[in-house]
Amino acid sequence: xxxxxxxxxxxxxxxxxxxxxxxxxLPDVEAYTTGIPSELLRQRPPRLPELSExxxxxxxxxxxxxxxxxxxxxxxxGSCTMKYNPKILDRVVATTKLxxxxxxxxxxxxxxxxxxxxxxxxxxxxxxxxxxxxLQPAAGAHGEFTGAMIMRAYHKKNxxxxxxxxxxxxxxxxxxxxxxxxxxxxxxxxxxxxxDGCVDVRALRSSLSPRTAGLMLTNPNTxxxxxxxILEIARLVHEDGGLLYYDGANLNAMLGKAKPGRMGFxxxxxxxxxxxxxxxxxxxxxxxxxxxxxxxxxxxxxxxxECAGGKYxxxxxxxxxxxxxxxxxxxxxxxxxxxxxxxxxxxxGLTKVADVSVLNANYLAKKLxxxxxxxxxxxxxxxxxxxxxxxxKMSRETGVTAAHISKRLxxxxxxxxxVYFPLIVDEALMIEPTETVSKQDLDEAAEAFSKISxxxxxxxxxxxxxxxxxxxxxxxxARASHPKTMKLTWRSDT
Amino acid sequence: MSEAxxxxxxSAPRVMEEMLREIGIRDIEALFADxxxxxxxxxTLRLPGSRSEMxxxxxxxxxxxxxxxxxxxxxxxxxxxxxxYVPAAVDEIVSRSEFITSYTPYQPEISQGMLQSLFxxxxxxxxxxxxxxxxxxxxxxxxxxxxxxxxASRVTGRNEFLVPHFMQPDRLGTLKTFCxxxxxxxxxxxxxxxTGTILQDELQRxxxxxAAGVYIENPSYLGLLEPNARRIGEIxxxxxxxxxxxxxxLSLGLFASPxxxxxxxxxGEGQPLGNHMNxxxxxxxxxxxxxxxxLRQMPGRLIGMTTTKDxxxxxxxxxxxxxxxxxxxxxAVSNICTNEALCAVAAATYLALMGPRGLERLCKTIxxxxxxxxxxxxxxxxxxxxxxxxxxxxxxxIGFDGVRLTCSDVNAALLQRGIQGGNCLxxxxxxxxxxxxxxxxxxxxxxxxxxxxxxxxxILEGQ
Numbered sequence: 001x002x003x004x005x006x007x008x009x010x011x012x013x014x015x016x017x018x019x020x021x022x023x024x025x026l027p028d029v030e031a032y033t034t035g036i037p038s039e040l041l042r043q044r045p046p047r048l049p050e051l052s053e054x055x056x057x058x059x060x061x062x063x064x065x066x067x068x069x070x071x072x073x074x075x076x077x078g079s080c081t082m083k084y085n086p087k088i089l090d091r092v093v094a095t096t097k098l099x100x101x102x103x104x105x106x107x108x109x110x111x112x113x114x115x116x117x118x119x120x121x122x123x124x125x126x127x128x129x130x131x132x133x134x135l136q137p138a139a140g141a142h143g144e145f146t147g148a149m150i151m152r153a154y155h156k157k158n159x160x161x162x163x164x165x166x167x168x169x170x171x172x173x174x175x176x177x178x179x180x181x182x183x184x185x186x187x188x189x190x191x192x193x194x195x196d197g198c199v200d201v202r203a204l205r206s207s208l209s210p211r212t213a214g215l216m217l218t219n220p221n222t223x224x225x226x227x228x229x230i231l232e233i234a235r236l237v238h239e240d241g242g243l244l245y246y247d248g249a250n251l252n253a254m255l256g257k258a259k260p261g262r263m264g265f266x267x268x269x270x271x272x273x274x275x276x277x278x279x280x281x282x283x284x285x286x287x288x289x290x291x292x293x294x295x296x297x298x299x300x301x302x303x304x305x306e307c308a309g310g311k312y313x314x315x316x317x318x319x320x321x322x323x324x325x326x327x328x329x330x331x332x333x334x335x336x337x338x339x340x341x342x343x344x345x346x347x348x349g350l351t352k353v354a355d356v357s358v359l360n361a362n363y364l365a366k367k368l369x370x371x372x373x374x375x376x377x378x379x380x381x382x383x384x385x386x387x388x389x390x391x392x393k394m395s396r397e398t399g400v401t402a403a404h405i406s407k408r409l410x411x412x413x414x415x416x417x418x419v420y421f422p423l424i425v426d427e428a429l430m431i432e433p434t435e436t437v438s439k440q441d442l443d444e445a446a447e448a449f450s451k452i453s454x455x456x457x458x459x460x461x462x463x464x465x466x467x468x469x470x471x472x473x474x475x476x477x478a479r480a481s482h483p484k485t486m487k488l489t490w491r492s493d494t
Numbered sequence: 495m496s497e498a499x500x501x502x503x504x505s506a507p508r509v510m511e512e513m514l515r516e517i518g519i520r521d522i523e524a525l526f527a528d529x530x531x532x533x534x535x536x537x538t539l540r541l542p543g544s545r546s547e548m549x550x551x552x553x554x555x556x557x558x559x560x561x562x563x564x565x566x567x568x569x570x571x572x573x574x575x576x577x578x579y580v581p582a583a584v585d586e587i588v589s590r591s592e593f594i595t596s597y598t599p600y601q602p603e604i605s606q607g608m609l610q611s612l613f614x615x616x617x618x619x620x621x622x623x624x625x626x627x628x629x630x631x632x633x634x635x636x637x638x639x640x641x642x643x644x645x646a647s648r649v650t651g652r653n654e655f656l657v658p659h660f661m662q663p664d665r666l667g668t669l670k671t672f673c674x675x676x677x678x679x680x681x682x683x684x685x686x687x688x689t690g691t692i693l694q695d696e697l698q699r700x701x702x703x704x705a706a707g708v709y710i711e712n713p714s715y716l717g718l719l720e721p722n723a724r725r726i727g728e729i730x731x732x733x734x735x736x737x738x739x740x741x742x743x744l745s746l747g748l749f750a751s752p753x754x755x756x757x758x759x760x761x762g763e764g765q766p767l768g769n770h771m772n773x774x775x776x777x778x779x780x781x782x783x784x785x786x787x788x789l790r791q792m793p794g795r796l797i798g799m800t801t802t803k804d805x806x807x808x809x810x811x812x813x814x815x816x817x818x819x820x821x822x823x824x825x826a827v828s829n830i831c832t833n834e835a836l837c838a839v840a841a842a843t844y845l846a847l848m849g850p851r852g853l854e855r856l857c858k859t860i861x862x863x864x865x866x867x868x869x870x871x872x873x874x875x876x877x878x879x880x881x882x883x884x885x886x887x888x889x890x891x892i893g894f895d896g897v898r899l900t901c902s903d904v905n906a907a908l909l910q911r912g913i914q915g916g917n918c919l920x921x922x923x924x925x926x927x928x929x930x931x932x933x934x935x936x937x938x939x940x941x942x943x944x945x946x947x948x949x950x951x952x953i954l955e956g957q
Binding site for chain 2: 005009010012013014017020021022023024026027029030031036037039040041042043045046047048049050051053056057059060061062063064065066067068069070071072075077080082083084085086088090091092094095096097098099100101102103104105106108109110111112113115116123126127138139140141142144145149152169174175176178179180181182183184185188225226228230231255256257258259262263273277279280281282283284285286288301302322323324325326327328329330331332333334336339340342343344345346347348349350351352353355356358359360362363366367381382384406407410415416418421435436437438439441467470471472473474475476477479480481483485486487488489490491
């Protein structure tokens with residue numbers, strides 16, 4: 001499996017600039033002649049590059065070739081669900097009937113998109129087993145913030161907010177959970193995981209108090225293990241007057257298998273760009289709809305999408321709503337892709353997604369745990385969509401760390417796993433193959449790990465000096481972040 | 495479970511059997527045996543049955559075709575998302591599968607393309623705004639403003655944030671949601687009824703030693719440039735508050751930048767920079783600031799330029815990650831993780847195509863078109879165009895009180911003539927009377943503006 005990424009050594013686009021060029025044409029109009037007061041005007045033109053269209057296109061196409069995506073190979077970043085994005089999803093949104101829709105158009109002219117929003121909302125509530133959804137949040141973390149604000153509104157409505165100011169988060173949680181909780185004004189109480197990698201019910205019990213606003217949890221958790229005590233956990237939190245929040249980052253393995261609503265969760269965010277196959281765009285746009293129980297519907301952000309007499313409309317008249325969480329109604333082009341995906345997959349297809357994502361993870365976990373220097377903590381537990389290996393043994397014995405392994409994998413054309421997360425596993429390599437990889441991909445990945453292990457125990461410098469097949473070799477991170485050498489724009493440089 | 499699925503290679507029965515054998519279990523259900531039965535039961539999804547790709551394409555396109563887009567009619571809607579031309583080259587670049595199917599560039603060596611593009615985006619936004627630093631995107635202008643207020647509060651240790659009365663409603667709403675849990679109070683500063691600009695006396699009176707920040711929108715929601723922007727910044731600074739300026743980035747081809755106005759934090763909406771309106775999302779939150787103190791408190795991903803360890807080539811990587819949630823958890827400056835990276839690549843491509851000359855020319859074209867529309871509409875008897883006596887950029891408010899018509903009546907009549915009128919302002923600003931906000935850009939031809947004027951004339955004459 002030889003891999004070699006393009007290496008263009010492409011200069012900064014500003015370095016390609018020469019005065020007088022332009023990459024854009026406009027229709028001729030009469031010049032605007034009225035005098036504009038000079039204090040309103042810009043003193044110097046912005047120092048943007050001056051280039052023809054050809055040059056701009058070549059520059060960015062070359063850069064794209066220096067970027068690895070799912071379409072090039074396996075991308076097993078744990079908790080990121082980097083599944084293949086069906087091409088039809090991109091095609092259906094490439095229409096002026098969506099792209100050139102203005103959000104303030106009258107309802108009569110946007111019945112198509114509103115119907116898509118409405119039906120997608122219904123499907124999502126069915127999938128997570130709750131009552132109503134808001135499609136507005138732009139990303140998972142934005143959904144978490146929205147959900148935490150809903151919790152806040154709920155306790156406020158009950159006259160309880162003053163005293164209920166703590167949100168409980170396990171130490172294995174995604175970093176966004178505690179950050180979102182803090183942003184919504186809660187104190188974060190971290191509880192340690194138990195010996196089995198799951199929520200320690202005893203620790204939870206001792207953290208619960210009249211100050212508890214709720215608990216944020218992902219299930220399966222970040223080790224890929226299903227929280228088997230979830231019903232007991234839900235009972236304890238609810239008995240104490242708290243709400244249960246579900247981080248939907250790991251929903252993929254639950255499709256058609258178990259609904260968060262049935263597990264006792266009150267608020268769920270869904271990562272559309274993970275579970276529902278919309279492309280992640282190099283970091284975004286994503287979409288993070290939030291679903292809630294009947295009791296919490298009144299707090300959802302305004303507006304909601306409703307239907308009456310066969311007509312779809314946006315409802316702004318929601319006095320208990322937490323208000324606006326963003327401009328307009330949601331990341332439409334992402335949501336329409338998800339609508340197309342769910343519509344295409346149907347119940348059978350989605351259940352198959354869960355089945356095979358779990359099959360793939362367990363298959364690869366079994367193969368990798370046999371490799372010298374790698375261990376699978378909590379080995380007696382079943383895994384769901386992902387698993388976490390520890391390279392602690394290899395690190396002790398050879399000096400080759402999880403970070404080194406991840407860099408060496410790049411040389412094999414395999415994107416690295418998530419590393420050093422969750423924090424409860426030493427030298428963690430968090431691996432999520434997804435359902436869209438083939439057995440051959442998995443076997444090749446296992447072979448690459450095996451080869452790296454052999455290298456670690458015989459010629460560790462090969463691993464430690466990787467990668468060498470990528471557009472650039474190892475990067476000077478210290479220089480990147482040092483106050484004296486840090487460069488965040490080209491302004492001071494060229 | 496018998497048939498293989500096109501996106502699920504290992505669903506082929508023989509492959510699946512082989513894998514199950516390797517794991518040492520009989521069937522897939524065994525992998526779910528750890529989920530309590532009471533949760534498993536009733537997990538069937540009541541969804542429509544599966545469809546082929548072809549059927550899905552037909553179905554979704556069929557639904558979307560029911561929409562009447564701004565291309566099907568003549569539209570004058572703006573107010574925060576605006577119709578602008580997206581060059582074909584921009585759509586081409588952001589369709590590249592290497593960009594679109596990649597994740598956040600956690601592994602920089604294999605993600606240089608996205609990282610360099612985002613570094614160039616940060617550089618171009620900083621140039622355009624004349625600010626020291628720009629991040630690599632937030633969700634939209636509204637959330638960027640929410641983050642700006644919280645950042646101003648963190649930096650100053652104060653808890654009041656002053657905003658103009660004539661402000662975009664979603665931005666104000668989002669700002670309130672972001673500020674409430676942080677205990678930041680929003681204080682509104684009245685606008686001048688004649689010019690629409692911020693009343694300096696009132697600002698002086700309201701800005702106190704509790705003020706974390708003073709915010710203006712330039713151009714304002716109602717389309718006009720703030721002539722006293724520098725003075726407002728001085729007033730903020732005299733009281734030790736941050737000066738926060740929100741912009742439509744296209745205006746910066748001609749009009750004063752936040753940096754020139756002495757802003758500490760600049761925010762804005764990047765949608766006009768090569769991103770389609772898409773019914774209001776995804777959008778692109780611009781966020782820039784100056785000075786190390788603010789930089790350390792800045793939300794969102796930052797890309798830095800460095801070199802490889804051997805020093806042989808330049809290289810790019812995410813920096814200052816200790817501000818972020820995955821490192822700092824509950825002490826992070828923001829919870830943002832997924833952002834709008836691809837929209838930022840579109841903006842970088844767009845700005846590179848435009849260059850300073852293209853951008854200036856675009857501004858002048860927009861000014862010419864919007865002023866033509868104002869002038870021609872202003873000739874109609876009884877219509878107040880624009881409501882405010884000020885320099886406008888691409889939007890302006892029209893008052894209908896002189897013609898005794900409501901905004902929604904006018905819009906309904908326009909719609910019958912194939913025109914989407916501006917959005918009504920009365921609910922938010924009753925003091926403006928029956929009124930609407932009109933947006934005119936480079937996408938409007940003289941003919942389309944003339945059609946609006948003729949239609950308006952006919953409506954006013956009761957035809």
